[in-house]
Each structure stands twice: as structure tokens, then as C-alpha cells.
Amino acid sequence: MSSLRAKIQDVFNEPACEQNRGKDAKARKEGCSKPLTPGAAAGGCAFDGAKIVLQPITDVAHLIHAPLACEGNSWDNRGAASSGPTLWRTSFTTDLTELDVVMGRGERKLFKAIREIKEAYGPPAIFVYPTCVTALIGDDIEAVCKRAAEKFGLPVVPVNAPGFVGSKNLGNKLAGEALLEHVIGTVEPDDAGPYDINILGEFNLSGEFWLVKPLLDRLGIRVRACIPGDARYFDIACAHRARAAMMVCSTALINLARKMEQRWDIPFFEGSFYGITDTSEALRQISQLLVKKGADPEILGRTEALIAEEEAIAWKKLTAYRPRLEGKRVLLNTGGVKSWSVVHALMEIGIEIVGTSVKKSTVEDKERIKQILKDDNHIFEQMAPRELYAMLSEHKADIMLSGGRTQFIALKAKTPWLDINQERQHPYAGYDGMVELVRQIDLAIHNPIWLQVREPAPWDCQPAVREELPRTKSETATLHAVQKFAGTTADDFGEC
Incomplete structure (x- = not known):
């Protein structure tokens, strides 16, 4: 112990x-976790x-x-x-x-x-x-x-x-x-090369990393170890022979990245594969780190050529969605790397961010958000369910992107919702992932079901009562009893 x-x-x-x-x-000894509130979920x-x-x-x-x-x-x-x-x-x-x-x-x-x-x-x-x-x-x-x-x-x-x-x-x-x-350093690989890298804090949710790895393969960059997404024990044991590393989720494994740099001289940077611009920048930084560690500088030119080709393809695919989504308002209730990377990705196609949470985000994450949004008013540490519901029911956002725990707040407010956390069913990383994210947002916002659920319920909108035949005394007494019980009269009901 x-x-x-x-x-x-x-x-x-x-x-x-x-x-x-x-x-x-003294504050460092207490760590970063907030004290728990009695009776609240931890x-x-x-x-x-x-x-x-x-x-x-x-x-x-x-x-x-x-x-x-x-x-x-x-x-x-x-x-x-x-x-x-x-x-x-x-x-x-x-x-x-x-x-x-x-x-x-x-x-x-x-x-x-x-x-x-x-x-x-x-x-x-x-x-x-x-x-x-x-x-x-x-x-x-x-x-x-x-x-x-x-x-x-x-x-x-x-x-x-x-x-x-x-x-x-x-x-x-x-x-x-x-x-x-x-684990790390317990096996010596016999095929170490100048283009080996580690990806840290990437979980391969819904197979997201499989959209990024082909880009690295085309550049001749080998992922020695992706920790932990789709990893193998032998690959992690050999991870100390990589030449550079990219940190995707710093809140989870920043200590791992730092100590690997200290022990085995593996430089790292924090980046994101969400969005076109951030994916391109991540590829550039990987290539630059490899060159600093001895790789042939010609990889920089190949990286720029790949970026130009992939960006052109992605923007061409997104052209069809821009007129449908430009000016739409999105509320992000997530955290960590997604608090800034997804914000940047959505703003690239003209979507307005009305708010983003910074729960579980590092200081670096928050600074990136401020630089992107240019306004602290759209940043919140944590929003209570009642406040989320009020914001959505007042139509201050056209869609909410969050995890599964808050989906019912959006559904109760009759607002489109898209899962962007770990339970999601679609991969959103890389160039193709950005196109898929925009496509899913478009499908959610323009789903015709929202027009139907926002219509008045049938029991709130009944046709006027038409008296075509005289009622008997028994029928009249029954009608009066029903109206008295419901607290209404026949005049209360009219056409919708």
C-alpha cells in the first residue's frame, strides 16, 4: 500500500x-479531483x-x-x-x-x-x-x-x-x-526504424483510428504502438523504440508521455484528429518531429502533398452540406480534447457554437477554446440539467452534441441530439470522419420527426363539439358530469 x-x-x-x-x-498534494458531494454520483x-x-x-x-x-x-x-x-x-x-x-x-x-x-x-x-x-x-x-x-x-x-x-x-x-x-521496454524489436511513432490516449472508438492510420501508412510512418486503441501487448512492450509520439488525450496519459520522453528521449506533442485543419496540423507536427529525430526531410514535402489532396476531397464532399448547416447553432456538452477540437471542426463549415463545456478539460484545452471562440461567454464549466433544458426549450440551439447521459434532456426539449462521446456508433476522426460528423448533424437537424413532435398533441387540440341531434336528459347529465370532473366546458374546445 x-x-x-x-x-x-x-x-x-x-x-x-x-x-x-x-x-x-499544498494544493499539488490534493490532486486535480474535486471533493465529492454527499449524496451525489461520484x-x-x-x-x-x-x-x-x-x-x-x-x-x-x-x-x-x-x-x-x-x-x-x-x-x-x-x-x-x-x-x-x-x-x-x-x-x-x-x-x-x-x-x-x-x-x-x-x-x-x-x-x-x-x-x-x-x-x-x-x-x-x-x-x-x-x-x-x-x-x-x-x-x-x-x-x-x-x-x-x-x-x-x-x-x-x-x-x-x-x-x-x-x-x-x-x-x-x-x-x-x-x-x-x-510492460514498456521489456521487449527489444528487431525492426525499429526512423519513421516509428506512438499514438497515446487514442481509444479507437467506433474504429476511429482506422480512418487515420491509412494516412500515416501513405507517408511511410509506422505506428509502433497506439495506446490503448486496438493495441497488442508486444507492440506496447516495444513502444520505447519509437522516434516521436502524439498525445491525443492529455488528461488521461500525460504522465506516460512525459516519462517516456525522459527515459527514452521520445518527444511528444498534443494534437487532435477531429476536423480538417487539426488533422492536417497533426500530420505536419508528426513529420516535423520525425525529421528532428533524424528522418529524411523529404517526408515534409510528401506530407504537404497528402494534406492538399485529402483536404480538397473533404471540402468537396462538405460543399453540399454548407448551405444546409451554415448558421445552425450547436451546443456542446462534452469535455477533454473534444471541447476544442470539435468546436474548431464545426466552425470550419459555418456552424455557430452557442456553448461548450470544459469539464475534464486541461488548462491548455481551455486556452485553445478561448483562442477559437474569442468569447468566454460561450464557455461553461458545468451546466445543470435544468439550465440545459431551459436553453434548449427556448430554441437557443438547433442541436446538442453530448454523451448519452444528457440525451434525454434534449429529447424532452424536442431538440435534435447527436452522441459524440464514447458510446457513439460512427467514427468522426480524420478527413472522412469530419465528413461523417457533418452528415450525421445534417441528418439529425433535418429529420422530419422534429416537425411532428413539436405539433400540439391530439388531446390538446380537439375539434369543436357540433350538436346535430338533441340530447336526452341522461346524455346531458353525463356530459355535465364529465365537464365538471375535467374542469372544462364545451366552449373550451375549438378547432386547432
């Missing part, structure tokens, strides 16, 4: 984070964050040392995609019971589970995750993993991020620490 405490303290004191550098010593825990970062490593067996519910609540929590292995889609857990805890059988059960996975599946590695229960009862996960690795002849990696130690973001960083300590 003391080693875990030291790792957490090291993550809190992150020198690569500008926001962290601006704090005093969001993901550290275990959840570690699982998010490591589960997309597709050929690894991910073993949860905990009661069953811990794995059941975290399995498949992101829409990452794999181009090959499917072992990561199989849930493994030691399924501890109260009797196991009382009798102290946790470590023995964990060792047995590792052996069973080795014999049944033969993975290149097994990642072991303790959770709150097994951390509190004192199971020595690192000792069991070390013994199992010696016994079975394969890497068994302890991912020491039990849920109670902090937030999901802290778990992201602790997962990066596990890769640094136990």
Missing part, C-alpha cells in the same frame, strides 16, 4: 501539466479509469480480483474496436465471496485463476486488477503476480488502482504507470 501511495503522490505532482505547475505545494472510480485505459489492449487477458459485481459494472464501458484478437471481450474475475474474504483465500484463488487462464487461452500477458475489497483486506497482488509470472513463464502485470484511491482520471494515470513499470 505504501508503494501505491507513492505512485499516487507522483501522479498528483505532474510537472508536464501547466495547471499543476501553477499550484503551491462518476467512475480509479479502477474504472484503469480498466478504460487498458482493456482495449486486445490480446491480453484482463483478470479482476474482486467480487463479481466489480467486473460486471465495468465490462465493455467504451466502444473501442479491435481489428483482430477478441480475448479482451471475455470477462475474467476471481469472483470472491464473503467466505473467501473471511478465510483469507483471496491470494490462492487469484493464483489459481491465473493458471486456468494460461492453460485455457495462452495469452501473451495477463493484467490483474485489484479493487476496493481485495485492497482493503490486504491481498499482496504484486507478490502473487511475480510468483505466477515465474511459474507460468508469461508476464503477469499488477494494475494497482483500487477504486477507493480516487477518481477515474487518477485511474487512467495509474494504468499508465503500470505500463511504464511492467
